Amino acid sequence: MKKILKFLIVFAVFLLLPVSAKADEKVINIHLFYGNGCPHCAAEEEFLSDYLKDRTDVKLYKYEIWYDSHNQELLSKVQKEMGTTNKNGVPFTVIGKKTIVGYADGVTDEQIKDAINYYLNNDYRDYAGEITGKVKKAEVKEDITKDESKTEDKKENKIEKADDTKDSDQTDENVTVPVLGKINAKKVSLPILAVVLGFVDGFNPCAMWILIFLITMLFNMKDRKKMWILGLTFILTSGIVYLMFMLAWLNLATFISKIAFIRLLIAVIALVVGLINVYKYIDSLKKKDEGCDVVDKKDRKKIMEKIISITHEKKFIIALLGIMVLAASVNIIELMCSIGIPLLFTQILAMNNLSTFSYMIYMFIYIFFFLIDDIVIFVISMVTLKVTGLSTKYTKYSHLVGGIIMLIIGLLLIIKPELLMFNF
Numbered sequence: 001m002k003k004i005l006k007f008l009i010v011f012a013v014f015l016l017l018p019v020s021a022k023a024d025e026k027v028i029n030i031h032l033f034y035g036n037g038c039p040h041c042a043a044e045e046e047f048l049s050d051y052l053k054d055r056t057d058v059k060l061y062k063y064e065i066w067y068d069s070h071n072q073e074l075l076s077k078v079q080k081e082m083g084t085t086n087k088n089g090v091p092f093t094v095i096g097k098k099t100i101v102g103y104a105d106g107v108t109d110e111q112i113k114d115a116i117n118y119y120l121n122n123d124y125r126d127y128a129g130e131i132t133g134k135v136k137k138a139e140v141k142e143d144i145t146k147d148e149s150k151t152e153d154k155k156e157n158k159i160e161k162a163d164d165t166k167d168s169d170q171t172d173e174n175v176t177v178p179v180l181g182k183i184n185a186k187k188v189s190l191p192i193l194a195v196v197l198g199f200v201d202g203f204n205p206c207a208m209w210i211l212i213f214l215i216t217m218l219f220n221m222k223d224r225k226k227m228w229i230l231g232l233t234f235i236l237t238s239g240i241v242y243l244m245f246m247l248a249w250l251n252l253a254t255f256i257s258k259i260a261f262i263r264l265l266i267a268v269i270a271l272v273v274g275l276i277n278v279y280k281y282i283d284s285l286k287k288k289d290e291g292c293d294v295v296d297k298k299d300r301k302k303i304m305e306k307i308i309s310i311t312h313e314k315k316f317i318i319a320l321l322g323i324m325v326l327a328a329s330v331n332i333i334e335l336m337c338s339i340g341i342p343l344l345f346t347q348i349l350a351m352n353n354l355s356t357f358s359y360m361i362y363m364f365i366y367i368f369f370f371l372i373d374d375i376v377i378f379v380i381s382m383v384t385l386k387v388t389g390l391s392t393k394y395t396k397y398s399h400l401v402g403g404i405i406m407l408i409i410g411l412l413l414i415i416k417p418e419l420l421m422f423n424f
Helices: 002-023 039-051 069-082 108-120 127-132 146-168 185-202 205-218 224-256 260-286 297-311 316-338 340-351 356-384 393-415
Strands: 028-034 058-064 092-095 098-101 174-177 181-184
Touching: 028 039, 028 069, 028 108, 028 127, 039 108, 058 069, 058 127, 069 092, 069 127, 092 108, 098 108, 185 340, 185 356, 185 393, 205 224, 205 297, 205 356, 224 316, 224 340, 224 356, 260 340, 260 393, 297 316, 340 356, 340 393
Parallel strands: 028 058
Antiparallel strands: 028 092, 092 098, 174 181
16 A cells, blocks of 8 residues: 555656646747837737747747837847848847848738747747847856757748748738829838939939030030030039948938937928928019029139039040039038938938848849939930920929928927838
């Protein structure tokens, strides 16, 4: 009887062992870096709230980064440690070694679930938790072996490929736009914005009169080939210099876009410049519009003299270099004339989570439509040998359209910045 009793006691102890292990079950931590007012962050928070409601094996840590400088520093440290400093935007989610930027229903939620399931069944180390101080730093070497790391990388690659397929099927981001009707915000908004803002920015009276005068002077040259080369060099150089300025600002904007004060400052600039442009339009209805009001008559005369000297230069190489310098200096005038529009566009790009390739694509679209009116006028003039300019009416309407666009975007940056985030 005693032997049976001992056997039952030992058997009972073995039965209780899994319960003891359960009490010390693995807990996976999710670290969510978000911005207050970001709709994609709110969508992820809603998903996580429902998904984690009845789970004890997953814990969520949240860090607001738009208004909290300390959390911004934590994010920078986490990104540096994880090797993801090239990934900008919110929400930024970290689970173990897995980092996810952005949120889309049916895509990101599955990534999060897969990452949690993976770490529940494999070795796990909370790198973000160690950096933020939520967990103690591991005193041992990394838990994940090379083989397991490779397995995880393969798994993440499969997830990323699935993301592309799922992402293309998203249909819940449609918006209705006057004239255009219903469009998909994710796929169309940024390209349309690049086209519209670039086109409006291109109608710059400060640069147009210089181009027209240059074309007039080129007609005095007998060599049509040189005429084409000098004219196209002027336009191309203008585009390159303008692009360089926008890229420089974009690089800065991607870092400071998280700071609410900077966003508000740019919004105020947009509102002020927008009001000035609308005022210029109203004022032009009362009196004759002389075009560019940034360059006075004295400076215009100097520019005209430079153009004359360039077109009369006998050495073509010197003339070519001169036209490039002229184009670069003209860009400074252009920026003074319409600084608000490129500033706004780069700020909107910075607010969206984009790859470097995507940034460049949108920039090139903007620059192409920025130059398109110059290209059209130059080509028509060269083919017909007649100066084809635009009347001062275009200046009036460019002021009006540009002013209205800047007022709208400026207000959105203050009231609803999330409406300018099209990427997710």
